[in-house]
Amino acid sequence: QVHLVESGGGLVQTGGSLKLSCAATGRTFSKYFTGWFRQAPGKEREFVAAISWTGGSTYFGEFVKGRFTIFRDNTKNTVILQMNSLKPEDTAVYYCAGFSADDDYTYSVSPHDYEDWGQGTQVTVSS
Numbered sequence: 001q002v003h004l005v006e007s008g009g010g011l012v013q014t015g016g017s018l019k020l021s022c023a024a025t026g027r028t029f030s031k032y033f034t035g036w037f038r039q040a041p042g043k044e045r046e047f048v049a050a051i052s053w054t055g056g057s058t059y060f061g062e063f064v065k066g067r068f069t070i071f072r073d074n075t076k077n078t079v080i081l082q083m084n085s086l087k088p089e090d091t092a093v094y095y096c097a098g099f100s101a102d103d104d105y106t107y108s109v110s111p112h113d114y115e116d117w118g119q120g121t122q123v124t125v126s127s
Helices: none
Strands: 002-007 010-013 018-026 032-039 048-050 058-060 068-073 078-083 092-100 121-126
Touching: 002 068, 002 092, 010 058, 018 032, 032 078, 048 068, 048 078, 058 121
Parallel strands: 010 121
Antiparallel strands: 002 018, 018 078, 032 048, 032 092, 048 058, 068 078, 092 121
């Protein structure tokens, strides 16, 4: 099992930026597909972005529209979500999650496929 810890959330004004970090401990970080989800009050958990274990493939929710990037450093067991041009509707708790992947082509945007979850970090965008 992988233990995931998010950091970097906070309060930012519309148009601002935040960098979320996901640090992993436990089993090896290799062959581990990692993603970010978010959940706003009263709404379902929503896929934000994900990255294959080599970093060669990335995936984004439709609402991202080029505003976010995701990358990973497997030597530091860390995945970063860089969020730019933030909007009030981006306000939510952001969760890091992951699952074991035998190859670099396996991916998922469904939260049900993810084995491990962090506790979440709050992102608030003021108007």
